[in-house]
Amino acid sequence: MEVASGSEVAGGSEATSDSDGSVQQRRGLWVGRYAQAGGGVIHDHQGTTIATYAGSLKNHTVTQAEGMALLWSVKFATAIGIRQLEIEGDSKVIVKVVSGRFVAGWKVESILRDARMFLANLDCFTIRHIFRKGNAAANSMAIVGRLQDGLRC
Incomplete structure (x- = not known):
C-alpha cells in the first residue's frame, strides 16, 4: 500500500478510523462500475483528516465489504505510524x-484475521459501533469506491 505524500499524523500517533462497506443490489438506479466497495476516513483527535481511502471489490457480501474496509483502514493507519487507534463502524x-x-462465516473471519495481525502491532485500539448517520463520511468514500478499479488512498 502506498502512503500519500503529506500524510503525517498531526499531533502524535493517535487517530480515529471510520470505515464502511457498500453493496448495491442490481435493481433500480445503478451507481458506479462495481456493486461492492469499501472506504473510510482516518482523522486525528481534532477531527482533521489524515487520510481517505476507497476501493472496489468483487463478489463480496455487505459484511465482507465492511470487513475489507476495516482491514484497509488498519493497514493504512499502521503504515503511516499510528500507534493508538479508535475504530468506528456501522456494522454491529x-x-x-x-x-x-461473535463468530462469523469463514470469509469474514479470514478478512478479520488479517486485520487482527495489523491491530496486534498497535499500542492499543478500541472498536465501537456508531450509527449510519455518524458514519456519513466513510459511507461516501465507500460509494466513491464503486466508481474506481482497485484501492486508492
Whole structure:
C-alpha cells in the first residue's frame, strides 16, 4: 500500500478510523462500475483528516465489504505510524467479531484475521459501533469506491 505524500499524523500517533462497506443490489438506479466497495476516513483527535481511502471489490457480501474496509483502514493507519487507534463502524457484526463476542462465516473471519495481525502491532485500539448517520463520511468514500478499479488512498 502506498502512503500519500503529506500524510503525517498531526499531533502524535493517535487517530480515529471510520470505515464502511457498500453493496448495491442490481435493481433500480445503478451507481458506479462495481456493486461492492469499501472506504473510510482516518482523522486525528481534532477531527482533521489524515487520510481517505476507497476501493472496489468483487463478489463480496455487505459484511465482507465492511470487513475489507476495516482491514484497509488498519493497514493504512499502521503504515503511516499510528500507534493508538479508535475504530468506528456501522456494522454491529464486524464490531462484535473483532471484539471476540461473535463468530462469523469463514470469509469474514479470514478478512478479520488479517486485520487482527495489523491491530496486534498497535499500542492499543478500541472498536465501537456508531450509527449510519455518524458514519456519513466513510459511507461516501465507500460509494466513491464503486466508481474506481482497485484501492486508492
